[in-house]
Amino acid sequence: MTVKPDPIPCSEAVRQLWDYLDQAVSPDDQAKVEQHLSFCRQCCGELEFANQLRGFLASQSAEELPPHIKARLEHFLAEL
Amino acid sequence: MIEAGDRTRESFQQLASAELPALYWLARRLVRDGAEDLVQEALLRAYRSFGTLRQDTAAGPWLKSILVNVFRDQLRRQARSPEELPVDQVEDFSLYQTLIEQDPLPYSDTLHHDYLRAFAKEDVREVLLRLPELYRAPLVLRYMDGFATKEIARLLDVPLGTVLARLHRGRKRFEQELWTYAEETGLLLRGTVR
Numbered sequence: 001m002t003v004k005p006d007p008i009p010c011s012e013a014v015r016q017l018w019d020y021l022d023q024a025v026s027p028d029d030q031a032k033v034e035q036h037l038s039f040c041r042q043c044c045g046e047l048e049f050a051n052q053l054r055g056f057l058a059s060q061s062a063e064e065l066p067p068h069i070k071a072r073l074e075h076f077l078a079e080l
Numbered sequence: 081m082i083e084a085g086d087r088t089r090e091s092f093q094q095l096a097s098a099e100l101p102a103l104y105w106l107a108r109r110l111v112r113d114g115a116e117d118l119v120q121e122a123l124l125r126a127y128r129s130f131g132t133l134r135q136d137t138a139a140g141p142w143l144k145s146i147l148v149n150v151f152r153d154q155l156r157r158q159a160r161s162p163e164e165l166p167v168d169q170v171e172d173f174s175l176y177q178t179l180i181e182q183d184p185l186p187y188s189d190t191l192h193h194d195y196l197r198a199f200a201k202e203d204v205r206e207v208l209l210r211l212p213e214l215y216r217a218p219l220v221l222r223y224m225d226g227f228a229t230k231e232i233a234r235l236l237d238v239p240l241g242t243v244l245a246r247l248h249r250g251r252k253r254f255e256q257e258l259w260t261y262a263e264e265t266g267l268l269l270r271g272t273v274r
Contacts, residue, residue: 014174018251019244024229042177049176049192053255056196057223060204062105069116073100076120077093080127 005031012036013043017050087130095139096123102140102225103147109220110151112209118154122147144225148217148235155213175255184268198267199258207257215250218243 005028013036019025020033037044065073103122107115126146133142179191188194199207208216217236221227229247233240262268 046176052192054223060201060224062102065101065104077096
């Protein structure tokens, strides 16, 4: 028989959402978060937005260097 | 492929040159001014310890680690007092909820998505730079540069629990600053939702 985890309030679920997405919560906490998400539409929205924010941060990755910066750093490397 | 032992100046230059954009943009997210100096100092240190790099495929993370070390040392030299935030100051804010309540883009069917799209990369950098360094660095390293939390703890020389707590507060503070920045700069009124 599966034991249902103790329910947690929205504040606790929201506090754990990023760690949940990072898979950095314990199995117990994961079960509690998932149980909460199973009935709380607002926290499902929070979860979706947390996921969007993660993607948003990850998308700010490196671009090409401005030419003058590239030239200076290349020059610095060449002088080593 | 550069084997361990083939640690010549030329091989260092070749490896480092390919990583310059990643190093520079990481430095720009960590510091407001002096990103180029930070990269140069990291390159110098890396060159001196080039022999410790085991595989050239690891050059990117290795160079970034050295850059973070230089950044950490700079912070220590500045000897600023920590800017820990009271938990209750950041804990209650939810950007998700604030957007629903304030509805800054009333004609949008995908409010949260469109709100984030309004921020150009330079806007995001400005928002990040508004965060105290002790929150900004873990956030940047974890979510923009993909370092594991344990690695961040090692690089910043703080306990893992401290990194996790700072990540939590940093995320909340970041959400809060996204909202404040957009309000203060009239970002959504520029009419250029990207």
